[in-house]
Amino acid sequence: MNHNFYNFLNLLKIESNKQEKKINLIASENYASLSSIIYSSSCFVNKYTEGYPSNRYYSGCKIFDIFENKAIIESQLLFSSNFSNVQPHSGVQANFAAFQTLLNKNDKILSLDLKSGGHLSHGFKKNFSSLVFKIINYCLDKNNLINNNNIELLIKKEKPKLLIVGYSCYQSNIDWNFLRYISKKNNCYLLSDISHISGFICSGLIKNPINESDIITSTTHKTLRGIKGGIVLSNNKLFFKKINSSIFPGQQGGCISNFIISKYITFKESNNFNFINYNKQILINSKIMLKVFFYRGYVSLNDNTINHMFLIHLKDNFSLKIEKILEKNGILLNKNFFPNDNKNSINPSAVRIGLSAITSRKIKKKEVxxxxNIICDIIENNNVSYKETINFICKKYPIYK
Structure with missing residues (x-):
């Protein structure tokens, strides 16, 4: 082994130790199961599998066809869908596939504004979505909620081709039934991006919008607790072939074969009572933590959360500074816009907190x-240090036992 290889191994060890010694409250992250990690590193990393089962552009794919079909079937069972494409490399590519399926260039998209909790791929001005399509945004109302009446007025006025529902930072219920009704009434497609809440949906804790949506997209690495990737689902037969062709050859060549097998493991692991109980515990932990912040005088979007995440407004503090100070103390979270934020993306007014990862470590009420309280103490007094306490908690609750 050469010197560079030893350096590489050392970097991996440093990252592994860092993850073990940090309390991870980043809402977009989680810890993939050991099984899914092992399968993502299988010998299929060597295999090029351009195309779809029984219709590949290279020979020698028969074994992989079995695995991809299994992944498709498991994901359909998990989300009660009639169609699934498990090949997207990410949630953004899954969204792009949905756009390619439903829209033509310069068609209008109605989506939530980024500062209100929307996602980059839903029409942010610097993202491909706004370069290809015309974007109209809706915002949260004065109660920081999705307002169905506002959306209805915008749909009638702007006549978009697509309404996007599903957000990167929203902690309340979504009325999929009404949004389906009003979009269908106005000849508008409905795309549900469930990337953050897919684990709750397949656990039966949040309504499954498969029958209200023309297309559903999701990631596999947040509340589903798998390796990083995307997925596209639908119950509308009109779109099955178009979704497949929009992914291949529309935007990518060969899929990441070893990751497809890992996704199969993730879908299999997500379809049992242990996973349901895990998501129930996430929700318990999320409510406990939010309650502490309220007790300490902080403001969130709403007085409750129905999923793994919530926003905390930092008053006069600088979010970038707080993010860095917390990281030095062993706590990871991310700075985030608050609705009607007058600050920029580098230093917005809030932080976003997610409880999926620490729940994977089996952390519960007392430590939550x-x-x-440690986070509140650090926000209020930047000079206090809780490194030893955080290190003790992390040792008590290792990621992989």
């Missing part, structure tokens, strides 16, 4: 309350 402690971590919450």
């Amino acid at each position: 309350e402690l971590i919450s």
Whole structure:
């Protein structure tokens, strides 16, 4: 082994130790199961599998066809869908596939504004979505909620071709039934991006919008607790072939074969009572932590959360500074816009907190309350240090036992 290889191994060890010694509250992250990690590193990393089962552009794909078909079937069972494409490399590519399927160039998209909790791929001005399509945004109302009446007025006025529902930072219920009704009434497609809440949906804790949506997209690495990737689902037969062709050859060549097998493991692991109980515990932990912040005088989007995440407004503090100070103390979270934020993306007014990862470590009420109070203490006094306490918690609850 050469010197560079030893350096590489050392970097991997440093990253592994860092993950073990940090309390991860980043809402977009989680810890993939050991099984899914092992399968993502299988010998299929060597195989090029351009195309679809029984219709590949290279020979020698018969074994992989079996795995991809299994992944498709498991994902359909998990989300009660009639169609699934498991090949997208990410949630953004899954969204792009949906756009290619439903839209033509310069068609209008109605989506939530980024500062209100929308996603980059839903029409942010610097993202491909706004370069190819015309974007109209809706915002949260004065109660920081999705307002169905506002959306209805915008649909009638702007006549978009597509309404996007599903957000990167929203902690309340979504009325999919009404949004389906009003979009269908106005000849508008409905895309549900469930990337953050897919684990809750397949656990039955949040309504499954498969029958209200023309297309559903999701990632596999957030509340589903798998390796990083995307997925596209639908119950509308009109779109099955178009979705497949929009992914291949529309935007990518060969899929990441070893990751497809890992996705199969993730879908299999997500379809049992242990996973349901895991998501129930996430919700319990999320509510506990939010309650502590309220007790300490902080403001969130709403007085409750129905999923793994919530926003905390930092008053006069600088979010970038708080993010860095917390990281030095062993706590990871991310700075985030608050609705009607007058600050820029580098230093917005809030932080976003997610409970999926620490729940994967089996952390519960006592430690959740402690971590919450530590965060408040650090925000209020930047000079206090809780490194030893955080290190003790992390040792007590290792990621992989």
